[in-house]
Amino acid sequence: MDYNDYNYISTDYNAHNYRKKKKQQQQEEEEKEGAHCRSVTDQSRDMARPMEDSHRRFLQTMMANGIVDEQSARTLCQYCCETHNTQHTPDKLDDFIETINSKLQPMFMQIRKGMSEDNGHQFYALVNMAETDVTRMSSDYADNELELFRKTMDLIVCSENGKASSTDILNSADTLTTKKLKKSETEHLLNRLVHDKWLNEKRGEYTLSTRCIIEMEPYIRSMYQDQVKVCHICRNIAFQCQICEKPTCGIKIHNPCVARYFKGRAEPRCPACDDFWPHEIPEVRRPRSQSKR
Amino acid sequence: MEPTQLLGFIKAEMTQRKRVSNTQSSSQNKRQSVPLASQEEDDDSTFTQPSSSQVQRGLERFTPAQVDQKTAEVVQFFLVRDQKKIPVRRADLVKHVLKDYRNIYPEIMKRAARTFDQVFGLKIVEIDSKNHMYILVNKLETAEAPPITNPTNPKTGLLFVVLSLIFMKGGAVRENLIWNTLKKLRVDAGEKHEEFGDVKKAITDEFVRQRYLEYVRIPHTEPVEFEFRWGQRAEVEVSKVKILEFMGELHDQDPQSWTQQFREAHSGSSQSAPSNR
Ligand SMILES: [Zn+2]
Ligand SMILES: [Zn+2]
Numbered sequence: 131m132d133y134n135d136y137n138y139i140s141t142d143y144n145a146h147n148y149r150k151k152k153k154q155q156q157q158e159e160e161e162k163e164g165a166h167c168r169s170v171t172d173q174s175r176d177m178a179r180p181m182e183d184s185h186r187r188f189l190q191t192m193m194a195n196g197i198v199d200e201q202s203a204r205t206l207c208q209y210c211c212e213t214h215n216t217q218h219t220p221d222k223l224d225d226f227i228e229t230i231n232s233k234l235q236p237m238f239m240q241i242r243k244g245m246s247e248d249n250g251h252q253f254y255a256l257v258n259m260a261e262t263d264v265t266r267m268s269s270d271y272a273d274n275e276l277e278l279f280r281k282t283m284d285l286i287v288c289s290e291n292g293k294a295s296s297t298d299i300l301n302s303a304d305t306l307t308t309k310k311l312k313k314s315e316t317e318h319l320l321n322r323l324v325h326d327k328w329l330n331e332k333r334g335e336y337t338l339s340t341r342c343i344i345e346m347e348p349y350i351r352s353m354y355q356d357q358v359k360v361c362h363i364c365r366n367i368a369f370q371c372q373i374c375e376k377p378t379c380g381i382k383i384h385n386p387c388v389a390r391y392f393k394g395r396a397e398p399r400c401p402a403c404d405d406f407w408p409h410e411i412p413e414v415r416r417p418r419s420q421s422k423r
Numbered sequence: 424m425e426p427t428q429l430l431g432f433i434k435a436e437m438t439q440r441k442r443v444s445n446t447q448s449s450s451q452n453k454r455q456s457v458p459l460a461s462q463e464e465d466d467d468s469t470f471t472q473p474s475s476s477q478v479q480r481g482l483e484r485f486t487p488a489q490v491d492q493k494t495a496e497v498v499q500f501f502l503v504r505d506q507k508k509i510p511v512r513r514a515d516l517v518k519h520v521l522k523d524y525r526n527i528y529p530e531i532m533k534r535a536a537r538t539f540d541q542v543f544g545l546k547i548v549e550i551d552s553k554n555h556m557y558i559l560v561n562k563l564e565t566a567e568a569p570p571i572t573n574p575t576n577p578k579t580g581l582l583f584v585v586l587s588l589i590f591m592k593g594g595a596v597r598e599n600l601i602w603n604t605l606k607k608l609r610v611d612a613g614e615k616h617e618e619f620g621d622v623k624k625a626i627t628d629e630f631v632r633q634r635y636l637e638y639v640r641i642p643h644t645e646p647v648e649f650e651f652r653w654g655q656r657a658e659v660e661v662s663k664v665k666i667l668e669f670m671g672e673l674h675d676q677d678p679q680s681w682t683q684q685f686r687e688a689h690s691g692s693s694q695s696a697p698s699n700r
Contacts, residue, residue, distance in 0.1 A: 186544030187563055193502075193543075233542045237495045260499055 184210040185230050189256075192241060196327070197255040197341040200243075203227075227254065244344035247292070247337070247370040248330070249415040250386025257345040274308040275319050279328065281305070283346075286338055287354045292369025293335040296320065337370055362401055363387040372409040379403035389414045470517050473526045481526040493524045494534040501535065501547070505559045508633040508656070513555035550634060550655035558634065560659045577618040578625055582635055584608065585626060586657055587666050589636075591684060597641070598649045601626065630654070635661075663688035 187210040192198070198206065200223075207226050211218035219225075227241050234240055238260040244253055271279070281302045285294035296317075303316040311319065320336065323329045330337045338346070347367050351358055361368040362381040371382040381402045383391065389412045392398040398407035473481065482490070500520050504511050517525050524531060532547075539545040544563045550556050588604055589596045602612045602623075610616055612623040619625055630636040634656035641648045653661075667678040667688050679685050 181542060183544060183563055186542070189542070190544060190561070190563070230542075236491055237498050237538065237542070258499075260495070 179229050181229055181233050182216055183214040184216040185226065185233075187213060188226070189230050189234070189241075192254070192256040197253050197344075199246075200252040200254065203254045242344050244340060244347070245364065245366060245384070245386070246340040247343070247368075247384055247386070248340075250384070250390065251415070253340050253344065255341045255344040272309075274306050274311055277306050277308050278303055278311060278316065278319060279323060282323075282329065282336060283338070283350075286336065286369060287350055288357050290373065292371065293337050296334045296336065299336065343367065343369070361387055363391050372407075374400045374403060374405060375408055376400065376403050376405045379405065385412050386415065388412060470514065470525065470528075473528060475529075478527050478530050481524075482530060485524070485527070490524075490527070490531070490534070493521065494531055494538065496520050497531055497535045498538050501539070501557070501559055505545075508558075508635075510550060510556040510558050510634055510656070513557070548659055550659070556634075558656055558659070565662065565665075578629075581610070581619050581622065581625060582630055583661075583666075583669070585630070585636065585651065586653060586661055587670060589651055589653055590663060590666055591670060591681070593683075595650045595652050598638075598651065601651060626651075 184207075188206060191206055191210075204220065204223055207223050208218050208220065210216075224243075231240050238258065240257055240259060241254055242257050244255065245251070246253055278299070282294055282299050285298055285302065286292055299320065300313060300316055303311045303313075320329070320331070324331045324336075327339050328342050330339050343350075351367060359368055359382045360366060361371060361384045363383050364387050366384070368382040368384055371384050372388050374381045379400060379402050381400065383401075388409070391401065392407065392411045393414055398411060399405065400407050485493075497516065497520055500516065501511055517528065521528055521531065536547050539547055539559065540562065544561065545559045546562045547557050548560050550558050584605070585601060588601065592600070605612055605622065610619070610622055612626070614622075616622050626636065627638055631638045631654065634654040636654045636657070637652040638649055639652065641650050663684070667681065667684055670676070670681070671678040678688075
């Protein structure tokens with residue numbers, strides 16, 4: 131790896147733009163309450179408590195892991211507080227994280243909460259909001275590989291069910307503008323993207339990982355305004371979901387949200403148009419089975 | 424840190440695409456490409472530390488928000504490099520991140536150091552004062568491993584074995600002894616290892632680049648022979664006390680029985696910055 135492969139494009143993206151955008155995003159997010167990717171920090175009151183070593187240790191572990199489920203985050207918070215003899219309030223995890231976020235914000239980083247589309251569990255992910263490729267010199271991905279990842283995102287976002295088949299991805303590898311990828315190279319790349327937790331794979335079909343969704347949601351919403359739909363129940367962006375079959379309705383509901391919403395109802399009906407809901411209702415998945423990220 | 428950085432590039436691209444499609448103009452769509460080839464050679468000599476009055480004057484040219492933004496970029500740059508355990512060269516930092524802000528370099532570094540200290544519990548350490556190379560080390564005292572699984576790099580184990588061997592042998596070990604010892608542990612440096620990949624390359628190249636090891640020619644040897652020593656990063660990051668405890672467990676022996684090593688491990692400076700990162 132050549133670590134001098136350094137390329138930086140932040141100059142035209144200054145703090146001013148950042149704040150403008152941030153404000154827009156905030157307004158958007160306020161409009162849809164309970165946003166999927168809502169910041170744990172409320173930006174308007176960031177005079178949170180000072181950071182202590184317990185917070186720093188929590189942040190370091192988040193940096194090493196990238197994403198942790200809610201239960202692990204609670205355990206980790208407790209561990210960090212005990213290690214540094216700080217008072218620990220079990221139900222104050224979000225306050226604890228808010229303290230960290232208030233200090234991370236100037237660095238364009240944030241710990242965000244989001245839901246796994248697979249099992250409906252909550253996760254915390256450390257996301258980087260810097261729109262640069264400061265990063266690319268240390269990136270393990272070449273330009274054409276990044277382009278293929280972008281195309282895979284296109285396929286997933288524009289699909290009905292939030293999935294892209296390996297066949298479709300392989301076909302789009304033929305249309306790369308940078309440098310074409312052979313079939314075997316594409317397959318290898320997909321394995322790496324799954325291994326690095328950008329994509330999930332099940333039976334030859336690829337979905338966006340929870341972490342990828344948490345980090346990318348604001349961008350996906352603004353880039354794919356016309357394609358993206360939110361879940362009728364939780365108002366978060368919906369990829370893997372069920373869709374109302376009445377053409378004039380067509381609302382989307384996440385599989386885990388379907389499970390929770392229809393649980394115990396005799397005859398499932400669409401919460402928007404009251405038509406019969408014809409899909410199989412999945413079981414509610416209990417937390418604390420070591421869950422997939 | 425996990426490779427969370429992949430997305431930064433994609434986001435930048437998306438924002439640009441969006442901007443282009445909104446304004447129907449591509450004037451903003453400029454990507455600055457840094458010529459890559461020349462950087463190895465380009466040294467630090469063109470950069471002179473600005474004086475405090477230069478810094479003062481320099482600061483007047485920028486708004487506080489601009490200085491904050493630049494500080495954030497420097498912090499990001501350090502974090503990205505740290506993810507791969509690659510030292511930051513001042514020359515790279517000045518050329519690719521600071522750019523027009525080079526004359527307030529000391530002020531930006533001061534702020535970045537404060538951020539690492541107050542927010543991340545990390546410290547910037549200069550490991551090479553001639554070439555001005557920096558790494559991040561953990562300031563938090565060692566604690567037992569966190570209750571959640573850290574994704575560990577399998578090569579960390581390999582590195583630990585090599586560092587232990589060097590430490591137990593008094594600080595320097597001939598190359599051949601390393602390969603022979605590893606062979607006894609059923610790791611053949613000549614073959615591709617299932618977990619570590621190319622073992623020889625990891626030890627002679629990757630760990631050396633990351634400054635965990637030094638790989639130096641032994642003078643007056645014919646044919647040429649090399650030996651390994653601890654690199655600067657190992658000195659500040661790896662606990663010799665931990666290594667002795669590990670050896671003690673391995674050999675079922677009291678760490679104190681290695682008198683010289685025990686004394687060195689507990690001689691203060693080397694106990695400093697172990698980390699569980
Ligand atoms: Zn939902
Ligand atoms: Zn409906």
